[in-house]
Amino acid sequence: MGSGRPTIHDVAARAGVSKSLVSLALRGSPRVSEESRAAILAAAADLGYRPNAAARSLAVRRSRTVGVLILDLHNPVFPEILDGVQDALRTNGFSTMLVTGGSDPALQQSEVESLLQFQVEGLILISHRLAPEVLRAIAAEVPTVVVTRSDVPGTRIDTVSNDDLVGAGLAVDHLVALGHRRIACLSGGDNPVSRARVQGYETAMERHGLGRLVRTVPGGLTDTAGHDAARSALGTGTGPAPTALFVANDMAALGAVAAVQELGLRVPDDVSVVGYDGIAMGGLRSVDLTTVAQPLGEMGETAARSLIHRIEHPRARARHVTLTPRLAVRGTTAPVAAAGS
Amino acid sequence: MGSGRPTIHDVAARAGVSKSLVSLALRGSPRVSEESRAAILAAAADLGYRPNAAARSLAVRRSRTVGVLILDLHNPVFPEILDGVQDALRTNGFSTMLVTGGSDPALQQSEVESLLQFQVEGLILISHRLAPEVLRAIAAEVPTVVVTRSDVPGTRIDTVSNDDLVGAGLAVDHLVALGHRRIACLSGGDNPVSRARVQGYETAMERHGLGRLVRTVPGGLTDTAGHDAARSALGTGTGPAPTALFVANDMAALGAVAAVQELGLRVPDDVSVVGYDGIAMGGLRSVDLTTVAQPLGEMGETAARSLIHRIEHPRARARHVTLTPRLAVRGTTAPVAAAGS
């Protein structure tokens, strides 16, 4: 007593009832008389009583908390997914414990470890870098949902991702409809997501009878990677320059736009650029990037709902949800210039 | 046993020792014999034992966890502060519990409430919207540090912020050195931070003998607010147009850049623009915004260190740290055009 936070015992003593009744009353049980309830509530308010979540979770053996591991808060894609996650969790009475592990797999693993020590009931991994066997071991202990990647083996792990093949097709369709034919693809490097986007691009080009004009330039997922890839795509010596660029993600697309401008060309008059992701920043007036927008918030919500389902039905089979992206047409695409340059 | 996670008792049974000795061994006490230690470690590994943080925190009455409330993960300033916070906390053996409350004060309060239920030992508020009396009540219960705002009353709350007056001065000095005289300020609206930046602008203008040319245009902290404010600043009818804009933050500055271009003017040839904050996105090639950069990571680290100090010395007085920003000169500022337009 006295020292430290007030406990349920202190409230009981002040209200003149037993600790059990306080517990009942505070959780809104109907079988508590009106007077007792009023006295207890008053006592709790007087003392500034606040339930101890650690003690509760110990007693009920449930923490009502889920852990979220996020790769990198700097890439604006992730906060938007997170919004959806938190909304859905909150409305279902779960708390969120958020950690970031950077891109270091070991650090990520230790962060997940500490989430598990806190007895989280489930895990949402927003774009992790964990080794497959580590991931599998984790998923064996606690329901796990992976967002953004769908290359996860095993049936104990739910996944939520967007359909990169369809998305890349949307971009190509849009450009073709604007009259473009020489459409280059700046790839995002050697990871499953980027590979799928490149493949979607190639398939769509074939579908439009442009298979011979397929041109994929190796790149990466950052600003500078996009910049460099665009320079090499537009560089001289390799036949006629492309009139449009499909870039693996928005960050790289922004770099590509800068490169185009540095080369003395205009976007979109001389070269159209389409990104991928739909980050909010792409919608800023001074950026105004045409892009394939993933339903980021919806992906987050879906992930949270899948997880809750698995928590409530531990024997349920894993679900793999693929959502469909949509094209956001903005200012970096335009009909192909009348005269070939 | 059997069902659920293995506990310290299971480990003890398997290693053939008492639970107390397991506890000792796992925490690395020197007074455990080598054989016992080895047997215990082996048993723990076999069972996949993981300590229960809730039970520990109940027993030792310390959670070794700090709560972090972040206003908005979408504004890129905050993740960068957060990086510094997490680094410093991690190296001092604290876990982080991160929540976001959006801009709704009630929601923020309930998120803080749930942090307190988890028995966090301290709180870092990265730009909150809590009412002063709520804030004070919270700080009375648990050590609290506020980052970004320095207008907090009471001596029980530490603050970490940057010196907005000096920062605004840096921007004005830079523009004046480039030959600009008609420098307008696009304000960030009615909040303490924005007011300080405007005041710093005015003071600096006076200092350069440009007091008569002070011109403050009401604006806000978003892309569109900056856009609209820039349009009205550059609009006709109010004497000669400014040749440079000092904008309350980077997001608004990006909107201002877009507005300048829409008006058929070039940045920086016709109009120079300086932002404030130093978000990473401002450094992207296609953006390349000159700005007053706050030492964001350092602010986060300082906040974490202040908090840890207060946790370890509960009677310590609150510290109010003000860090100095630096100017990042990039592509949106240039010498004033030779001929007045």
Added chain:
DNA sequence: CACGATCGTTGGAACGTTCCAACAGGGAAA
């Protein structure tokens, strides 16, 4: 008028950990 049912209330056990006082055994000192 005794009986069981209902209502509101209660103490004790449990959750998994840490801490503390106390233990046995062996060696050194008396």
Added chain:
DNA sequence: TTTCCCTGTTGGAACGTTCCAACGATCGTG
């Protein structure tokens, strides 16, 4: 030999909550 002190180990209490079996009082019913 007895005493004392180490070293390594142990059981029980505590942390703050929830759950459960059981309590006494009041009520209606036969």
